[in-house]
Amino acid sequence: MPFRIEEVQIDGPGPGEVLVQVRAAGLCHSDLSVLEGLRKRPLPIVGGHEGAGVVMEVGAGVVGLSAGDHVAMAAVAGCGRCRVCSAGRPGLCQAVTGARAEGLLATGARRLHLGNGDRLNHYSGISVYAEYAVVAAPSLVRIDRRVPLDIAAMFGCAVVTGAGAVFNSAKVRSGSSVAVVGLGGVGLTAVMAAREAGASRIVGLDIQPDKFALARAAGATDCVDAHSPEAVQHVRELTDGGVDYSFEISGNLAAVGLAQEVTARGGEVICVGVGRTDAQFTVQQMQLVTEERVIRGSFMGGGIPQQDIPRFAAMYLDGKLPVDLLRSKHIQFAELNHGFDLLAQGGTVRQILLPHGVV
Structure with missing residues (x-):
């Protein structure tokens, strides 16, 4: 409407x-x-x-x-x-x-x-x-x-949400690796904040490759086409098995799944984007336990x-x-x-x- x-x-x-x-x-x-x-x-x-x-x-x-x-x-x-x-x-x-x-x-x-x-x-x-x-x-x-x-x-x-997710919710550590799925205003701010937090590798993912130049200007070290069938493998190769922190920005369930897949064992998935009111996603319970991933929400920067x-x-x-x-x-x-x-x-x-x- x-x-x-x-x-x-x-x-x-x-x-x-x-x-x-x-x-x-x-x-x-x-x-x-x-x-x-x-x-x-x-x-x-x-x-x-x-x-x-x-x-x-x-x-x-x-x-x-x-x-x-x-x-x-x-x-x-x-x-x-x-x-x-x-x-x-x-x-x-x-x-x-x-x-x-x-x-x-x-x-x-x-x-x-x-x-x-x-x-x-x-x-x-x-x-x-x-x-x-x-x-x-x-x-x-x-x-x-x-x-x-x-x-x-x-x-x-945009700023309080993206930067807050990095500094408040995840508390990104210096030297860690980060993926940001969705390179709009909030996602690009998360990229900037991750750089300021001292992340050594910052991978930006989006279905619009024309955003990659802006992402690199904001601080991304690498950019990956989220539509590519090799996207997960590419991120894992760049980050020695996956990132320490992934930030899902769009609220799209496919993107939530991608954020989980590119996160290393023991890493954190921070869900920032707001999707449909009735949207649900599933997690493999045994994998959640044995790989010790953390899945957390971050609302308006937490x-x-x-x-x-x-x-x-x-x-x-x-x-x-x-x-x-x-x-x-x-x-x-x-x-x-x-x-x-x-x-x-x-x-x-x-x-x-x-x-x-x-x-």
Whole structure:
């Protein structure tokens, strides 16, 4: 179902909420999966979960943010009180997950309305395919003004997810070998992070070989066509029997299987991509035991955005995470649906919507 460009009504921020002028928003495969009906969300809805902008107004009780601040908008925000939030894993907060499944903000409020007053839902508590957004304060991370806002937008999902999977979930060791299956925005960020973590061999796999030059620029030492019948054998030959860590980015079940096959005995498979809501994959139980592989999930980088995004932004400013490599082009609202067509075809990495026409 394509997006329609309409004028809608937005309330001011309530307690614990912030009004943001959205200056840039990334087109992500997670949004595409909703358009394709693979992941269900309540409709009608204002899409977009990766963005950056400028704070316009803060609601009662908000601390640490002021009008004029530049912020990255992250789809991870916890209640701050439950056991997973207390353990530093806000992405797993069930209270917030439930609210977002109903099209609400993490505060439980709805600030969007159609022109006739009918209900309009928030997407992942963000809804950045719009000129303005009201979001819960924990979804915002103040970001260094030296980071251009069209680059800052990618920190809210692509960067925090890809780099977080490497640094937080897998904790990649220096000298280890890594495979990244799927070389979109998240995958290429994982490649950059693996290089920064000191991985000695980084193999990028994708069904689109035209992405390989970009992957090598991001830090891949080798690239392999994931469609090749010899792909698994090739990776194993490159890495003396398989990689220590494989990152599956696309959420495609064939790619999940490939990630498992290229992982060495005792290695880890980190599943990052989100597929169909009802998708399942199988694991040979005896092989899992006797080869001591670890299969883990990593949701939105498995960390705390308020800590991770400033750290990753500093790495970008130091030239250690060249996130600007991910930016494919700027688009306007009229190009939004075509942009998702291009994303579905695999011919682009990160298109950036500019809701106000300029960064």
